[in-house]
Amino acid sequence: MIHASAQIGHNVTFGENVVIEENVVIGNNVTIGHNVIIKKDTRIGDFVQIGELTVLGKPTSSNKKMARKPGKTLDPLVIADHVTIGCNSVIYRHVKLESGVFVGDLTSIREKVTVGEDSIVGRNAIVETNTRIGKRVTIQTGCYITADMIIEDEVFIGPCVSSSNDKYMGMGNFKHQGPVIKRGAKIGNNATLLPAVTIGENAIVGAGSVITKDVPANKTVVGNPGRIKE
Amino acid sequence: MIHASAQIGHNVTFGENVVIEENVVIGNNVTIGHNVIIKKDTRIGDFVQIGELTVLGKPTSSNKKMARKPGKTLDPLVIADHVTIGCNSVIYRHVKLESGVFVGDLTSIREKVTVGEDSIVGRNAIVETNTRIGKRVTIQTGCYITADMIIEDEVFIGPCVSSSNDKYMGMGNFKHQGPVIKRGAKIGNNATLLPAVTIGENAIVGAGSVITKDVPANKTVVGNPGRIKE
Amino acid sequence: MIHASAQIGHNVTFGENVVIEENVVIGNNVTIGHNVIIKKDTRIGDFVQIGELTVLGKPTSSNKKMARKPGKTLDPLVIADHVTIGCNSVIYRHVKLESGVFVGDLTSIREKVTVGEDSIVGRNAIVETNTRIGKRVTIQTGCYITADMIIEDEVFIGPCVSSSNDKYMGMGNFKHQGPVIKRGAKIGNNATLLPAVTIGENAIVGAGSVITKDVPANKTVVGNPGRIKE
Structure with missing residues (x-):
């Protein structure tokens, strides 16, 4: 299901059962695996590869006990050119993956994170919110x-x-x-x-x-x- | 694919490619993400949110070498009101998630586990069988x-x-x-x-x-x- | 979507939204869960069970910074008889799972790995490339x-x-x-x-x-x- 509002570049390959929600922008020469879900507003550059069964642009959620409440107005997920993302991964809104970044399988990156050029976030790695990762970093x-x-x-x-x-391990609202x-x-x-x-x-x-x-x-x-x- | 035997409440939102097997019961005001799989007999309360690509109500499996054989008659998975579950997670049969529980992405909970009210089971956490988790616990x-x-x-x-x-690290059938x-x-x-x-x-x-x-x-x-x- | 070139045995059960790419061979009495993706050339024996949302036969990918480049001619993934694989797992090309192997949920095994008879690779375990796992091993x-x-x-x-x-932690191309x-x-x-x-x-x-x-x-x-x- 590709929403009518999506802007899709040239030479984009879609797998089976792909879901693309509203206001998604996809560049040229992009490959999208089977059963990938691209949530609304996500922006994807050129020469990007997305593995199967991955979710891009997830909004934040929480329960009563969690200190951080989801922001009301998170920016979109932005994926620059030449980024590769693995299978079964979950990347949130308000993440910026710079050019050449590699994200493995079964990996998750939460909102308000930037990953710098050519850095690697390995398989099954988890990155929490509000963290800044530089260039040419290996995780x-x-x-x-x-x-x-x-x-x-x-x-x-x-x-x-x-x-x-x-x-303080959850004892209060300390910084x-x-x-x-x-x-x-x-x-x-x-x-x-x-x-x-x-x-x-x-x-x-x-x-x-x-x-x-x-x-x-x-x-x-x-x-x-x-x-x-x- | 929603099986004809499913009982679905009011104001339930289904994503694309959702599979709902036989005898599933879903309450009111529930949101189910794209490509979610709800296996047979699962019971879901009101105001529950299920993230994309998650499996609910998986039966147990094993091989020759495993000490615990799957029970023949596991109870259904029961999800109480106001539970939130992330993306790409796998929750087995015979689990009880009490009211307000939050389960992250890429998380798995095996059979015969209870998670108490308002507790959190974080992203990529794995909970094995026959474990009891109290109320307002953070994992x-x-x-x-x-x-x-x-x-x-x-x-x-x-x-x-x-x-x-x-x-004894696998040396025998000790308790x-x-x-x-x-x-x-x-x-x-x-x-x-x-x-x-x-x-x-x-x-x-x-x-x-x-x-x-x-x-x-x-x-x-x-x-x-x-x-x-x- | 089952590609016309696939060879499928007797008594094979397919879930919903399954994708089977070209030149896949599947034996008899195999069960394939919903939303499973079987990539091209994968060979599956008899009495194999594949959990939901799992990818089989993923080719390798990399970015500029990674020492190992994907091989041009990886062998297919080969899954022997009586293997059980969990949900949301990712198994690459050029892996051999011998008879009776059990692979858990949220698990990944990279290329050039052999897992010996009746061994277990547990949930959320990650196996990297070029590793040999013997028989009756528990991971x-x-x-x-x-x-x-x-x-x-x-x-x-x-x-x-x-x-x-x-x-040397990434300092150069040492063995x-x-x-x-x-x-x-x-x-x-x-x-x-x-x-x-x-x-x-x-x-x-x-x-x-x-x-x-x-x-x-x-x-x-x-x-x-x-x-x-x-």
Whole structure:
């Protein structure tokens, strides 16, 4: 079902059972897999590939217990040229995927997130709201990128890294702040980042480490709790 | 495809390509996203929202190597009023979601699980069979809630927490017992809970901790292995 | 939509909205859920069950930043007899699932992977490319099995275990080598395995441990970093 208001470019390939809602704009040379759902207002550039069974442009929802209520006027999802998105993924409204971004299968990115040029958001990675991801960043499979996080350019985040942003763990409406990962830092697989820690430029966090305080630039930190390795 | 035996209330909105199998009951003011599959016997209350590409009421399956064989007569999936379920999720038969529950995207809940009023089961969280989740519980994104676990009211479980229930790791048909998390306890992100540990009332488990034995009420435990922080 | 070139056996059950692309071969007594997508060239044996909203035979994709480019001539996905696959899963081309394999929901297996007879790849587990999984292996829910890994027969991998294969974390085109897990070894939940470690026959890795070097056969290792428990 393609809504009559959709604007579709040249050389667009549609799979079976695709749903395109109102006011969607799709560029040229785009491939859309079977059973893809493109929700209203989504804007897609040229040479974009969308895997099967993926939802693009989901609006926010919530229940009584959730601190953040859905915004009334979220911007559309904007997908720049040469972006590739996998299968069974869910990308919300008010996300910007810059040129050349790769998003894996079974991946989700919530609203108010920007992913910079040529960055990778791996399979089964989850990105929460209000987070900024730089250029040429690698977020590997299974990572959890919390809300209110800043990831600068050329950061490498290994598989299954976990982060958090609420040091009071739901006890009240305190300000949430996710980690800040500075340019070129590398995080080993299954590391745990506590709220508001800063990982310095080109610092290295060992696999399985638990980072409870800031890591200086160019240092390597390992262990639980993480300690600088001289 | 809506089976002729389905009972559908007033003001129900169906997306495209929805499949509703036999003996499904749907209340009033329900919104069902595109490509949703509602398997037979599922019961849905009023004011329920179901995201795209989600499966409701999946029966159990297994292979030769699996200890638990599918029950022959599982109850239907029951979804109470004001429940919200995300996209690309899979919820089994014989699950009860109480009023106001929120289930995220890419989430799965297996059979014989109850989720209490207003609780949250976050995106990409997986809940195994035979587990009881209380009221106003928060299970954040990416958590793994093992089988045979008890989570009391107002527990907070941070992102990517992992639990287990089989201390013999598949060596035989020993009794499985998951952790017990008492009322108001809080578990930090990426913590690891071993089989059968009890986390006491209002206890706090630090992010990245490995909990090998019981945690007393009101205490904070951190590290690997977890130790009480005085 | 079933492509005219598909070869379909006897007693095959199709759900609604199923898509079967060209040159697919399906055996006898196969059940295919609603909205399943079977991509071209996939070969499916007898008595296979495919859950809803699953993609079979996905070709590889990549962006500029990814070291591995998609092969031009990947073999088809081959699914042997008596295999069961869950819902919302994504299995690539050039995968071989041997007889009796069970694959859970929300699971993904990339190209150049073999899964041996009667093995289990649990829900929400992700298996990367070029990895060999033996017979009667259990990979529990939420595991991350990296590329270039060898898992021998009768290994047990608990929930949420994480592995990696790149000790230079994206710094260049060094050879990648995942862990080797020898026959009968058991890995506790949320353990972290560093690149190229070998876990010896019948060794045990404790839950939450971080394994930075080889584990001898028949030994138990716990902690961060992992140490032999005497």
